[in-house]
Amino acid sequence: MKSTYERLDQMEKRINQEGFTQPKGIGSDIPHFVLDYPPEDELQVRVYLKNMLKRTKLNIKEVNLFEFLLSFFEEDELEELYELEAEEGISGLNDAIEPILNESNTIIDQFKEFTDDADLIFITGVGTAHPFLRSSQLLKAVSSKGYKKPIVLFYPGEFTGLRLKLFGILDYEDDYQLSRIS
Numbered sequence: 001m002k003s004t005y006e007r008l009d010q011m012e013k014r015i016n017q018e019g020f021t022q023p024k025g026i027g028s029d030i031p032h033f034v035l036d037y038p039p040e041d042e043l044q045v046r047v048y049l050k051n052m053l054k055r056t057k058l059n060i061k062e063v064n065l066f067e068f069l070l071s072f073f074e075e076d077e078l079e080e081l082y083e084l085e086a087e088e089g090i091s092g093l094n095d096a097i098e099p100i101l102n103e104s105n106t107i108i109d110q111f112k113e114f115t116d117d118a119d120l121i122f123i124t125g126v127g128t129a130h131p132f133l134r135s136s137q138l139l140k141a142v143s144s145k146g147y148k149k150p151i152v153l154f155y156p157g158e159f160t161g162l163r164l165k166l167f168g169i170l171d172y173e174d175d176y177q178l179s180r181i182s
Helices: 004-015 039-055 065-070 075-102 104-115 135-144
Strands: 032-037 060-064 120-124 151-159 164-166 170-172
Touching: 004 032, 004 039, 032 039, 032 135, 039 060, 039 120, 039 151, 060 065, 060 104, 065 075, 065 104, 065 135, 075 104, 104 135, 120 135, 135 151
Parallel strands: 032 151, 060 120, 120 151
Antiparallel strands: 151 164, 164 170
């Protein structure tokens, strides 16, 4: 089995191939990919992506799920959420955030605004946004609205080809199309 570094290098070569950002033909309906990796390689993935984004000629937009989640709230609302978490714990905080994220148009509008000019989108920060915003939640919303830009999900866990397992232990359904990129 290839190392995470080798897979990242292979992914970089693939996304730089001509036509990758404008897929055509069979299987190009929803060009969403996943690069799964052992959670302990998270720092290696972050450093590789940071350096790759500096050297690439592609117009890639990185969407960190945790930062994306925070973008839904004003500064004073974030302070209120922090206080809510201190008083009611994670479940209380999740109850406060969930209605906003369950409105799929809100997620889609924010995502489209953030990625409008990109040729390719990288989704990172999956583990830090858990359990408030799951990658599956975003990808399902995006897929349901016919978003056709290529997306690469960087996933600290396992992708079996059918299911995602965050950190190798948390099992989630997978109702959207993903392909392993390397």
